[in-house]
Amino acid sequence: MSRKSSERSGRSDSSLRSSQGDREPVTGPxxxxxxxxxxxxVPHAETPRPGLSRRxxxxxxxxxxxxxxxxxxxxxxxxxxxxxxxxxxxxxxxxYAFYGPHQAGITTPVQDHLHFASFDMMxxxxxxxxxxxxxxxxxxxxxxxxGLDVSASGAVGGSPEAPPDDTGxxxxxxxxxxxxxxxxxxxxxxxxxxxxxxxxxxxxxxLLKTLPPFLGEDLAPDxxxxxxxxxxxxxxxxxxxxxxxxxxxxxxxxARLRWSQLGFGKTSKTTADQATPRNLFxxxxxxxxxxxxxxxxxxxxxxxxxxxxxxxxxxxxxLVARKIAMLIETWxxxxxxxxxxxxxxxxxxxxxxxxxxxxTDPDFAATGTSGKPAIDTHSHVRLAHPELNDxxxxxxxxxxxxxxxxxxxxxxxxxxxxxxxRSPEQFITLQRALSTDLLNEYIRHIGSGIWAVPPGAVAGSxxxxxxxx
Amino acid sequence: MSRKSSERSGRSDSSLRSSQGDREPVTGPxxxxxxxxxxxxVPHAETPRPGLSRRxxxxxxxxxxxxxxxxxxxxxxxxxxxxxxxxxxxxxxxxYAFYGPHQAGITTPVQDHLHFASFDMMxxxxxxxxxxxxxxxxxxxxxxxxGLDVSASGAVGGSPEAPPDDTGxxxxxxxxxxxxxxxxxxxxxxxxxxxxxxxxxxxxxxLLKTLPPFLGEDLAPDxxxxxxxxxxxxxxxxxxxxxxxxxxxxxxxxARLRWSQLGFGKTSKTTADQATPRNLFxxxxxxxxxxxxxxxxxxxxxxxxxxxxxxxxxxxxxLVARKIAMLIETWxxxxxxxxxxxxxxxxxxxxxxxxxxxxTDPDFAATGTSGKPAIDTHSHVRLAHPELNDxxxxxxxxxxxxxxxxxxxxxxxxxxxxxxxRSPEQFITLQRALSTDLLNEYIRHIGSGIWAVPPGAVAGSxxxxxxxx
Numbered sequence: 001m002s003r004k005s006s007e008r009s010g011r012s013d014s015s016l017r018s019s020q021g022d023r024e025p026v027t028g029p030x031x032x033x034x035x036x037x038x039x040x041x042v043p044h045a046e047t048p049r050p051g052l053s054r055r056x057x058x059x060x061x062x063x064x065x066x067x068x069x070x071x072x073x074x075x076x077x078x079x080x081x082x083x084x085x086x087x088x089x090x091x092x093x094x095x096y097a098f099y100g101p102h103q104a105g106i107t108t109p110v111q112d113h114l115h116f117a118s119f120d121m122m123x124x125x126x127x128x129x130x131x132x133x134x135x136x137x138x139x140x141x142x143x144x145x146x147g148l149d150v151s152a153s154g155a156v157g158g159s160p161e162a163p164p165d166d167t168g169x170x171x172x173x174x175x176x177x178x179x180x181x182x183x184x185x186x187x188x189x190x191x192x193x194x195x196x197x198x199x200x201x202x203x204x205x206x207l208l209k210t211l212p213p214f215l216g217e218d219l220a221p222d223x224x225x226x227x228x229x230x231x232x233x234x235x236x237x238x239x240x241x242x243x244x245x246x247x248x249x250x251x252x253x254x255a256r257l258r259w260s261q262l263g264f265g266k267t268s269k270t271t272a273d274q275a276t277p278r279n280l281f282x283x284x285x286x287x288x289x290x291x292x293x294x295x296x297x298x299x300x301x302x303x304x305x306x307x308x309x310x311x312x313x314x315x316x317x318x319l320v321a322r323k324i325a326m327l328i329e330t331w332x333x334x335x336x337x338x339x340x341x342x343x344x345x346x347x348x349x350x351x352x353x354x355x356x357x358x359x360t361d362p363d364f365a366a367t368g369t370s371g372k373p374a375i376d377t378h379s380h381v382r383l384a385h386p387e388l389n390d391x392x393x394x395x396x397x398x399x400x401x402x403x404x405x406x407x408x409x410x411x412x413x414x415x416x417x418x419x420x421x422r423s424p425e426q427f428i429t430l431q432r433a434l435s436t437d438l439l440n441e442y443i444r445h446i447g448s449g450i451w452a453v454p455p456g457a458v459a460g461s462x463x464x465x466x467x468x469x
Numbered sequence: 470m471s472r473k474s475s476e477r478s479g480r481s482d483s484s485l486r487s488s489q490g491d492r493e494p495v496t497g498p499x500x501x502x503x504x505x506x507x508x509x510x511v512p513h514a515e516t517p518r519p520g521l522s523r524r525x526x527x528x529x530x531x532x533x534x535x536x537x538x539x540x541x542x543x544x545x546x547x548x549x550x551x552x553x554x555x556x557x558x559x560x561x562x563x564x565y566a567f568y569g570p571h572q573a574g575i576t577t578p579v580q581d582h583l584h585f586a587s588f589d590m591m592x593x594x595x596x597x598x599x600x601x602x603x604x605x606x607x608x609x610x611x612x613x614x615x616g617l618d619v620s621a622s623g624a625v626g627g628s629p630e631a632p633p634d635d636t637g638x639x640x641x642x643x644x645x646x647x648x649x650x651x652x653x654x655x656x657x658x659x660x661x662x663x664x665x666x667x668x669x670x671x672x673x674x675x676l677l678k679t680l681p682p683f684l685g686e687d688l689a690p691d692x693x694x695x696x697x698x699x700x701x702x703x704x705x706x707x708x709x710x711x712x713x714x715x716x717x718x719x720x721x722x723x724a725r726l727r728w729s730q731l732g733f734g735k736t737s738k739t740t741a742d743q744a745t746p747r748n749l750f751x752x753x754x755x756x757x758x759x760x761x762x763x764x765x766x767x768x769x770x771x772x773x774x775x776x777x778x779x780x781x782x783x784x785x786x787x788l789v790a791r792k793i794a795m796l797i798e799t800w801x802x803x804x805x806x807x808x809x810x811x812x813x814x815x816x817x818x819x820x821x822x823x824x825x826x827x828x829t830d831p832d833f834a835a836t837g838t839s840g841k842p843a844i845d846t847h848s849h850v851r852l853a854h855p856e857l858n859d860x861x862x863x864x865x866x867x868x869x870x871x872x873x874x875x876x877x878x879x880x881x882x883x884x885x886x887x888x889x890x891r892s893p894e895q896f897i898t899l900q901r902a903l904s905t906d907l908l909n910e911y912i913r914h915i916g917s918g919i920w921a922v923p924p925g926a927v928a929g930s931x932x933x934x935x936x937x938x
Binding site for chain 2: 113115117155156158159160161162163164166167168169170171172222236237238241245248249256257258259260261262264265275278279280281282283328329332333334335336337339340346347348400402403404405407409410411413
């Protein structure tokens with residue numbers, strides 16, 4: 001259990017001591033996908049970084065006025081409180097590096113919990129505001145992913161007369177595999193009214209368009225779209241929530257939360273040693289997912305390539321999110337054989353109905369005793385299969401969600417689908433292929449978003465720097 | 470990590486084989502509070518138990534008609550699918566016994582995740598319906614808490630031509646410390662219109678009344694009340710959700726979900742070896758909680774005693790649930806010294822402001838350099854302290870919740886407060902004492918419920934049997 005194995009075993013983390021000042025840089029190995037131990041000594045800077053901007057600190061300190069702010073900003077250098085977060089608790093996952101060629105949280109082994117958030121920029125914000133926000137977010141993310149508070153003075157090391165920089169609920173918790181992944185929506189480049197608010201319309205990826213309508217979808221505006229997104233994943237939900245909450249605070253006056261989603265019990269695996277999890281229909285999900293060690297598949301299907309446009313997105317990806325409500329009670333009353341026909345796999349083991357084991361390739365030509373195809377031609381596994389879709393694959397990273405229940409006493413639950421791909425066309429093609437999916441009777445797409453996910457940042461820089469270079 | 474340490478290491482659990490038929494009894498050691506290993510061989514019955522009733526099976530099979538039902542009910546004895554849930558995965562917590570003098574889930578070490586559900590009985594249900602529902606729920610809970618499917622044929626062992634008894638999303642997951650705790654609300658005994666639907670009005674605990682109004686509360690009907698409640702706690706959220714989902718299915722036609730709540734990151738500890746967790750205000754919560762090994766305190770403050778009324782509730786308790794919204798963004802802008810004054814403890818370590826460490830008793834007479842009390846007279850810790858409340862204590866077992874965000878872009882989050890006490894008067898007295906709590910500016914009670922929690926069931930019987938004896 002992540003909480004139990006990582007509970008506050010260390011309380012005096014010297015790297016948090018304020019003698020390093022409020023602006024300490026945090027760096028890490030440059031591979032965003034591989035867990036790497038973090039040096040326990042004072043982090044060293046390859047390039048000096050500014051820490052949080054004045055605006056970022058304003059967000060943290062808002063409400064106390066300029067005097068309070070000045071005290072808050074300066075106090076980190078004076079207070080000597082040696083309470084910090086546990087960075088190397090026995091048994092805890094090593095933190096994942098924040099800096100690297102790719103952002104973490106894509107090929108990173110899927111963590112147990114998700115807090116996803118979509119943001120809109122505030123009216124009258126400038127290009128400089130946007131850049132500063134991304135710098136602040138990157139700085140804070142570089143710290144939190146290492147199990148540190150959002151700033152050096154953090155939750156309890158600042159002035160008693162200022163609001164703490166960090167909200168504190170993750171004090172004593174290790175990083176718990178936290179990854180923080182940022183994305184840019186179509187409306188960031190060109191607003192709904194057509195304006196180029198940040199002078200970046202000309203650099204927008206040509207492929208980054210609001211997704212086309214799909215048959216049967218019923219999208220709710222409060223779970224759709226957004227100028228920016230943040231995917232926070234961790235093995236402890238409190239750590240993921242802490243990340244979104246503090247990044248939201250930092251955005252104060254510049255961007256505001258548009259919608260958000262908590263998820264649990266990952267529905268896909270991204271490494272071979274992860275067992276295939278089950279979705280809320282009780283079936284294994286993600287058996288044929290792209291795995292982190294399949295470099296050729298990642299290069300072909302997930303990462304924007306060096307030759308792709310725009311150049312600043314090389315090493316990045318496109319993230320599609322779909323909130324897919326499951327009509328749980330209806331599904332639960334479908335007979336097992338029908339559930340398996342719809343899915344195209346057996347429920348017990350996840351093997352294709354053409355035979356074999358979970359990892360056996362489905363044989364769509366195989367027939368059953370009746371002479372009909374063993375795998376129904378409208379089954380989910382067939383319609384979504386690369387073999388039927390010109391070899392298209394995507395990297396899925398979804399989570400189950402339960403948002404309580406409806407007024408009718410039914411579970412308000414489903415799949416928060418997250419997928420990374422080199423081009424939005426991959427998702428669009430697959431989703432269109434699924435238009436006759438037998439599963440459609442039991443699901444409904446109610447939320448949607450697409451974001452260009454920049455490559456990882458170089459230590460000392462910030463996510464998305466290439467867009468503004 | 471609970472998921473990782475317990476992932477489907479065993480897939481052929483002989484106790485699930487259908488040769489035992491569909492009605493196998495499940496028994497366990499009779500101490501609901503202590504984890505105990507479960508025999509891996511065929512469970513033995515101290516008293517034959519009936520398994521799920523026809524109505525319970527109807528709930529599971531609803532939608533396929535009587536013919537389908539008959540097939541479904543009988544098929545468990547014929548199908549030989551040897552897929553089941555992992556009961557003894559390496560490193561997993563041993564299951565907690567379901568049967569015993571007290572229900573599990575009260576003094577059980579607080580698990581990481583909660584799914585709480587409130588139910589109302591359906592119109593025109595009879596006393597026999599209620600009894601049968603409680604029998605079915607107990608039977609299913611006795612299985613699921615041991616890491617088993619809801620019935621012997623379970624998710625994949627039944628007839629292919631019937632809906633599976635179990636919804637399947639917990640296949641391959643161990644029990645993960647699952648406890649399932651049942652409670653009876655005031656309206657179960659006497660409906661809102663005054664009727665005695667089940668012939669139990671005369672046996673209602675005199676103390677079991679809808680809670681009185683409290684200053685400043687703003688209760689939402691869709692998070693308040695309920696004839697019955699189920700608290701499911703586990704170290705894996707998918708396991709807790711699976712339990713509520715399947716118990717809700719079993720209730721089909723007899724009771725329906727009224728409201729529910731997911732929670733994470735427990736806000737209290739119930740054993741000394743658990744570190745004190747933090748709530749979403751960033752403070753340690755539950756430092757002075759009643760612990761499971763403090764038998765004298767449990768007998769005095771938590772368990773209904775042998776001499777208390779009614780006799781059928783002896784060994785039980787009263788559960789109070791309060792959904793407490795936290796005005797997160799407002800709190801986050803309060804300066805640290807003020808946060809600590811409001812709470813009465815320091816944020817870093819949880820020590821009372823009168824000095825010492827977390828476990829040091831607060832000294833309400835101590836004064837600071839200004840001559841004022843070191844602990845503010847209206848601080849939360851003082852107003853809630855037994856010393857100021859005639860020694861009253863309660864056993865808290867709450868969880869943090871985040872239900873996404875509000876339309877204003879603020880976190881819709883707070884504390885789902887759960888407390889067990891020997892008498893509802895304990896909570897009422899404390900809550901009234903908190904009417905001048907400085908914390909009230911930052912919280913709002915928006916949901917509420919009270920339930921009498923019967924003692925644990927004897928193996929072979931069901932929770933609440935004493936009420937109908």
